[in-house]
Amino acid sequence: MRLWSRELWRVAWLATLGVLLGWALGAPGLGLAAGLAVCLFYHLRQLLALFQWLTLHPQDEPPSARGMWGELFDRLYRYQKSQRITQTRLRATLGRIQESSEAMRDSVVMLDRHGDLEWWNSAATEMLGLQTAHDRGQHITNLLRDPRFISYFNANQYSEPLTLTSPIDERQILQYQITLYGDDERLVMARDITRLHRLEQMRRDFVANVSHELRTPLTVLSGYLETYSDLSDQLPPRLGRGIGQMEEQTKRMQSLVNDLLLLSRLEIDQGGKDHQPLAVGPLLESIRQDALALSGQQKGGQVPSSQLHSIHVSVESEAQLVGSEQEIRSAISNLAFNAVRYTPAGSQITLRWANLENGSAYISVEDNGEGIDPVHIPRLTERFYRVDKGRSTATGGTGLGLAIVKHVLLRHDAQLQIVSRPGEGAQFRCVFPATRALVANTVF
Numbered sequence: 001m002r003l004w005s006r007e008l009w010r011v012a013w014l015a016t017l018g019v020l021l022g023w024a025l026g027a028p029g030l031g032l033a034a035g036l037a038v039c040l041f042y043h044l045r046q047l048l049a050l051f052q053w054l055t056l057h058p059q060d061e062p063p064s065a066r067g068m069w070g071e072l073f074d075r076l077y078r079y080q081k082s083q084r085i086t087q088t089r090l091r092a093t094l095g096r097i098q099e100s101s102e103a104m105r106d107s108v109v110m111l112d113r114h115g116d117l118e119w120w121n122s123a124a125t126e127m128l129g130l131q132t133a134h135d136r137g138q139h140i141t142n143l144l145r146d147p148r149f150i151s152y153f154n155a156n157q158y159s160e161p162l163t164l165t166s167p168i169d170e171r172q173i174l175q176y177q178i179t180l181y182g183d184d185e186r187l188v189m190a191r192d193i194t195r196l197h198r199l200e201q202m203r204r205d206f207v208a209n210v211s212h213e214l215r216t217p218l219t220v221l222s223g224y225l226e227t228y229s230d231l232s233d234q235l236p237p238r239l240g241r242g243i244g245q246m247e248e249q250t251k252r253m254q255s256l257v258n259d260l261l262l263l264s265r266l267e268i269d270q271g272g273k274d275h276q277p278l279a280v281g282p283l284l285e286s287i288r289q290d291a292l293a294l295s296g297q298q299k300g301g302q303v304p305s306s307q308l309h310s311i312h313v314s315v316e317s318e319a320q321l322v323g324s325e326q327e328i329r330s331a332i333s334n335l336a337f338n339a340v341r342y343t344p345a346g347s348q349i350t351l352r353w354a355n356l357e358n359g360s361a362y363i364s365v366e367d368n369g370e371g372i373d374p375v376h377i378p379r380l381t382e383r384f385y386r387v388d389k390g391r392s393t394a395t396g397g398t399g400l401g402l403a404i405v406k407h408v409l410l411r412h413d414a415q416l417q418i419v420s421r422p423g424e425g426a427q428f429r430c431v432f433p434a435t436r437a438l439v440a441n442t443v444f
């Protein structure tokens, strides 16, 4: 305000001086005009100085001036200086980020909001074959053309990574992970997981081979043991008891080997070839019969029906389930047999096929047994995880049942939901997406 009033005073003073001089010469109007012209000339000169400074030497010190112009020059200079410092700092940060991304062994590709390539590191050049001059501005799906990558990219759901072979080297396995940031921009990261993949494959092959190799000796062992146990009345009682136990343990080993083989097959084989619409009612009925037989065996056979588990089938949906009969039977049987094994005789078990409101459908196995503490539920599908180790071994379980269920469901785009509380029974629900619940008259 002080500067502004001083500027006004300057104009007023020059105007008055002009009027006085003009009056002395007999032309006060001309004098006023001359005073104001001096004023205008001064401001035009400062404007020109400002223009020349900003356009020709913006880095130099500002031209010296007094009053408002001086203050304006100073402020502009200070502002410019702080902008330059911020810019240098930003450039250094950006440089450091690019340097560190450049040093990364993983590929990093920055995409704009349209999915066009903006920047990438040299690992991306090596792994994905991106060429600096040629590919900038291209859409990512023009360069990574695998249909699985395109649908992963377009789905906009990046919670899970995608594993594919490298577009330039088929022996290299890459894991892609996309992150959304800023204004719908995307960061594509690709990791070379060839070694890990190979190790995983070796582990799978090893388990499959060992299980396969163990099958024959176990068959021989169990064959001889069966023969000896037929002759057990001719053997001393201590030997007979031993043979009985050996037979029991060999059977356990056989079930373990069979479950391991099944799991390996589920992991190695892609699946989907034998998927067809299945009538769930008859399938559940036949599983019910097997579960009843197991319940009878547990009680030592030939028991009154009041001592068996009470098993019901409830078919509440008319839909057919699209899937592999063998795999679905194996998964639901595992759940039903668990329900028999982990609940006391006489307990109620229900096998249900029903629809959910969103069009999906589920098969559930519900029991009114002792239930499971919620702390164990997240880990139940891990291999060999058992709530009560002693009890599970006594019931003849292999510890792989729920792992098999999980794998089968994965191959059917389904999910396993477990709801249970101690003392309130357990419900194992296999939820299938609407696309797998085929209502009559729908063309498969």
Ligand code: ADP
Pocket (backbone or CB within 6 Å): 334, 338, 339, 342, 343, 367, 369, 370, 371, 372, 380, 381, 385, 386, 387, 388, 392, 393, 396, 397, 398, 399, 400, 401, 402, 403, 426
């Ligand atoms: P296992 O061969 O030991 O039965 P599973 O993977 O089939 O292995 O099951 C894992 C564990 O889950 C079991 O050891 C058991 O403790 C628990 N479990 C499974 N089903 C039930 C059930 N219906 N009620 C209570 N516990 C259960």
